[in-house]
Amino acid sequence: MGYFLIGANYKTTPIHLREKFALSHDDSIRFLNILLRDGAAEEGMLLSTCNRFEVYTITQHVQEVTHKIKNYFSPLMSEDEFDWNKMIYSYQDDKAILHAFRVVSSLDSLVIGENQILSQFKQAYEFALAHKMSGNKLNHLATRALYVGKKIRTETDISKKPVSIGSIALELAGRIFENLNQKEVALIGGGKVSELVLHSLKNKGVDHLTWVNRSLNKASKLFVDLKMDYKTYALDQLVSVLQKSDLLIFSLSVDHPLLTYDVVSKIMDQRKNSPLILIDLGIPRNVEESVGTLSHVYLYNIDHLDGIAKQNGKERGEWAKKAETLVSQLALEYMQEMGKGRDTIQALHLKLENLRKKEVEKTLKKLPQLDKETQSALEKCTQSLVQKILHEPILMLKKEQNRLEHTDILRKFFKLDEE
Amino acid sequence: MFHSIKEGMSENIPVMSHFVVIFGCYLVAFFLFCLRLITGHSSLSLIALRWTLISFFGHLFLLSFYFQGKGYPFLSNSFDFLQVMSLTIVLVYLVFSHFYRFYAAGLFLLPLTLVFSSMSLTKIIASTTPGHFFENPWAFIHLLFVSIGIAIFIVSFITGLLFIFQEIRIKKNIFGGFLDRLPSLESLDQIYYKSLYLGFVLFTVGIITGGGWSKSETGHYLQITLKPMLALGIWIFFAIFLNLRKPLGLKGARGILLSAIGFLGAILLASISNGL
Numbered sequence: 001m002g003y004f005l006i007g008a009n010y011k012t013t014p015i016h017l018r019e020k021f022a023l024s025h026d027d028s029i030r031f032l033n034i035l036l037r038d039g040a041a042e043e044g045m046l047l048s049t050c051n052r053f054e055v056y057t058i059t060q061h062v063q064e065v066t067h068k069i070k071n072y073f074s075p076l077m078s079e080d081e082f083d084w085n086k087m088i089y090s091y092q093d094d095k096a097i098l099h100a101f102r103v104v105s106s107l108d109s110l111v112i113g114e115n116q117i118l119s120q121f122k123q124a125y126e127f128a129l130a131h132k133m134s135g136n137k138l139n140h141l142a143t144r145a146l147y148v149g150k151k152i153r154t155e156t157d158i159s160k161k162p163v164s165i166g167s168i169a170l171e172l173a174g175r176i177f178e179n180l181n182q183k184e185v186a187l188i189g190g191g192k193v194s195e196l197v198l199h200s201l202k203n204k205g206v207d208h209l210t211w212v213n214r215s216l217n218k219a220s221k222l223f224v225d226l227k228m229d230y231k232t233y234a235l236d237q238l239v240s241v242l243q244k245s246d247l248l249i250f251s252l253s254v255d256h257p258l259l260t261y262d263v264v265s266k267i268m269d270q271r272k273n274s275p276l277i278l279i280d281l282g283i284p285r286n287v288e289e290s291v292g293t294l295s296h297v298y299l300y301n302i303d304h305l306d307g308i309a310k311q312n313g314k315e316r317g318e319w320a321k322k323a324e325t326l327v328s329q330l331a332l333e334y335m336q337e338m339g340k341g342r343d344t345i346q347a348l349h350l351k352l353e354n355l356r357k358k359e360v361e362k363t364l365k366k367l368p369q370l371d372k373e374t375q376s377a378l379e380k381c382t383q384s385l386v387q388k389i390l391h392e393p394i395l396m397l398k399k400e401q402n403r404l405e406h407t408d409i410l411r412k413f414f415k416l417d418e419e
Numbered sequence: 420m421f422h423s424i425k426e427g428m429s430e431n432i433p434v435m436s437h438f439v440v441i442f443g444c445y446l447v448a449f450f451l452f453c454l455r456l457i458t459g460h461s462s463l464s465l466i467a468l469r470w471t472l473i474s475f476f477g478h479l480f481l482l483s484f485y486f487q488g489k490g491y492p493f494l495s496n497s498f499d500f501l502q503v504m505s506l507t508i509v510l511v512y513l514v515f516s517h518f519y520r521f522y523a524a525g526l527f528l529l530p531l532t533l534v535f536s537s538m539s540l541t542k543i544i545a546s547t548t549p550g551h552f553f554e555n556p557w558a559f560i561h562l563l564f565v566s567i568g569i570a571i572f573i574v575s576f577i578t579g580l581l582f583i584f585q586e587i588r589i590k591k592n593i594f595g596g597f598l599d600r601l602p603s604l605e606s607l608d609q610i611y612y613k614s615l616y617l618g619f620v621l622f623t624v625g626i627i628t629g630g631g632w633s634k635s636e637t638g639h640y641l642q643i644t645l646k647p648m649l650a651l652g653i654w655i656f657f658a659i660f661l662n663l664r665k666p667l668g669l670k671g672a673r674g675i676l677l678s679a680i681g682f683l684g685a686i687l688l689a690s691i692s693n694g695l
Contacts, residue, residue, distance in 0.1 A: 178603045272668035
């Protein structure tokens with residue numbers, strides 16, 4: 001029973017196909033249940049972000065899990081689109097551990113060093129935990145991965161220079177407008193991404209904006225904290241906001257695009273072709289792709305941010321190299337710990353079992369008159385005793401905290417390395 | 420040096436050698452911009468810009484002495500006209516680079532200066548002392564405004580092309596390189612229209628003074644010949660375009676492409692005026 005990871009990300013799968021991997025809350029539960037059904041996988045966790053879709057499992061039946069995932073998504077894509085081998089990557093055991101650590105450390109992110117993935121991974125883990133999809137092994141991996149993610153951020157400068165999806169989005173806007181603080185900016189959506197964008201806007205000197213969301217009471221505290229003036233609009237007033245704004249940033253979770261070609265085309269006539277920037281950070285996309293073909297409309301989605309991410313990635317290259325080395329070391333340590341822990345449990349079982357057998361044999365030699373029923377009862381009694389003695393130490397070894405230390409103590413205590 | 424320039428007024432060759440030096444300076448500035456593009460060393464931009472500034476002052480200095488020591492009215496031949504145009508292009512470029520992040524445009528505007536400069540150098544030997552026609556005070560004012568106006572129109576046109584080029588890059592999501600140093604589309608649009616308005620004002624003054632020149636020489640403000648008719652046509656075109664631009668929403672690439680008709684007319688006018 002080992003780690004098995006299967007996924008698709010921005011490197012392997014274009015946005016229009018990644019959209020098909022985006023599952024709602026209920027669908028995520030249903031999907032994980034399918035994987036765990038019939039014991040195909042023992043544990044499961046789903047990491048789904050704008051840039052990646054990854055399923056972390058504990059399984060012995062890699063083929064079966066792969067087959068189930070393939071069967072789940074193949075009906076959502078056309079035959080031409082569904083190029084499984086090209087889109088999907090998978091890793092097992094050590095490679096899966098290393099990949100998870102790299103992901104949480106944002107070394108595999110579109111923007112190297114971004115912080116968002118850490119909270120996204122944490123949410124994915126909490127989701128699996130809350131729905132009892134993850135168990136001991138995945139919990140170990142997830143908690144260790146989160147620890148590695150934090151360590152990388154504190155021990156390297158990979159995240160020091162603020163580069164996020166929000167700041168990249170504003171860099172793009174800067175290619176069209178000289179001063180964003182003189183423009184009308186609207187934020188559509190109120191999730192984590194919106195918060196990031198809001199911080200980036202504030203850093204760029206924008207101190208007033210229009211906020212459009214389904215529910216309008218959530219973000220007021222954030223605006224107050226950031227000392228920003230804002231006007232709020234309900235989502236059904238989006239068109240009137242579009243008429244007045246120069247830059248709109250979308251991050252809503254929607255089933256259908258909010259803005260279509262026809263709507264924006266009409267608005268552009270009314271705006272007398274005044275430039276309009278639409279930055280669509282939502283998955284599925286909030287703005288129809290064809291809107292970008294309109295003149296004076298500049299539309300960017302998550303994939304477009306890749307270009308600037310590459311430029312920024314250059315600057316972060318040195319830190320990323322150091323972070324890669326550190327992540328590899330930490331992954332190796334984790335693998336050794338896992339291996340050492342497993343070995344120690346096996347050695348403990350073996351040692352106590354041998355002791356038990358010897359003592360039972362001695363006793364039986366001294367008491368030849370014992371009938372078979374009593375002999376069997378003695379066997380069971382001693383077996384149960386050994387299990388009870390081993391229960392606490394094994395629990396200790398299975399716990400993430402101080403595992404290496406506990407392993408060493410137990411090995412010394414039971415003299416496991418002397419034989 | 421000044422003495423030799425003054426002497427050179429009667430003998431064209433020594434004067435040409437000084438202008439060739441200036442041409443060489445602009446050529447070096449252009450190569451520095453090219454080098455910046457190839458190597459990616461950002462410090463080269465500043466060096467190139469400073470070298471252009473030095474070359475400009477050298478050019479201005481040389482042209483001033485040439486103007487002072489000229490034995491016949493300034494701007495009365497193609498050499499003068501083209502030299503003023505090349506100097507104006509560099510001046511407008513330097514002014515906009517001071518107010519906007521426009522220095523990367525040197526890669527596109529300096530070749531124009533080089534073209535006008537080299538064209539003028541081929542004309543200098545052919546330049547002859549003009550007749551009384553150019554001694555009329557209206558002539559100098561008219562030719563000065565027209566040459567500067569056309570040069571600014573050309574800068575405006577190149578900026579317009581840069582806008583279109585940059586917009587294509589943005590739409591196609593092309594990043595990186597020296598061209599990322601161009602100002603935002605908003606700034607390019609502002610530079611484009613500011614230079615267009617300025618060029619139009621100067622061109623208007625040029626047309627009015629041209630009418631004055633014509634009246635004093637022929638007794639008529641307007642003659643039905645190709646040059647004044649073309650100039651008037653260009654003026655009317657730009658007057659209509661600039662007035663209807665905002666109400667019709669002729670912004671960005673669409674407006675620039677439409678105004679290209681006027682620019683082509685201006686180039687044609689400059690060519691006819693200089694017998695090119």
